[in-house]
Amino acid sequence: MNESRLRLTFSPDFNNVNLVRAALRGICDDVAGSTEDGGCYPLFCLAVVEALNNAVEHSGSPAISLDILVGQEELRCRLITTGPRFDSTAPATLPENSSVADAAEGGYGLVLMQEMSDGLEYEYCDGQNILTLVKRIYGKTRKG
C-alpha cells in the first residue's frame, strides 16, 4: 500500500491545535490539487480540529498525537490520547432549537466532526484512545 505518514505530537493547548490545523490544511491543499474534484478538504480540516479541540478540553491526556496518513484513496487522521475510554463517535445531535435568548453556545463540535468526515472509527487499546477520521479521495490524477 502506497501511503505517506506524518505524526505530530503536542501538548494539549488550543494554540497548538491552530498549528496542527495549518499543517493539515497544507497537506489537504496538496492532496486536493492532485484530484479531479478538489474535494471538501476545508470542511474535513474542521472535523479534525473539532476532534482535537475535544481532546484538549476533555481527554485529560498529557500529550496528543495526530497521525496524518495519505493514501491513494483515503486521507486518514488518527488522533491518539491516553487516559480513560473516550469515544466521541456515538451519533451526536444538535442542541434543541430554542429562542435567541436561550440559544446553546456549545454542543456543536461533535455534530460538525461527524458531518464533515466520510467516516469515523474508534478503538481503545492499551490505555490509548484512537479516533480515526477518514476523508475519501476521489479521482487522484498524479502520484504523491
Place this chain on the structure above:
Amino acid sequence: MQIKIEMDGAIVIMNLDGKLVAATAEEFKSTVTRLVERKFTKLLIDMKPLEFIDSSGLGALIAANKMLAGAGGRLVCSGLNEYVGKVFHITRADQKIVIAPSRLDGLGLLYTA
C-alpha cells in the same frame, strides 16, 4: 485573529480577519462585552476576511448575539464565505443569527433596526 473596529454612525463594524477558533474566541467575546458595556447596541460583524471558524468560534458568535439581544440591540453577520455559510447551516446557527450577504446589506438592516 485581528479584530478591527470601525464606526458608521451608531453602528459598530467589527472586521474579523483570521480564524475565530477556540484560541481566539474569548478575545472576541471580551471585545463584544466591552462594546455592550459602553452602550453600543448595533453591531455588524464583517466576516469577509475570516478564514476559518470552529464550533468554539460559532459559540462565541451565538454568545455575542445573546449579549446584544439582551441589551435591546442587534447583531448582524455579513460576508460569510461558502465554508462559513455551511458551518452556520449545519449547526442551524443561521436560524438564530441574522446574516446579510454583504456589508452594505448588513448596514441597511441595522439602520432600520
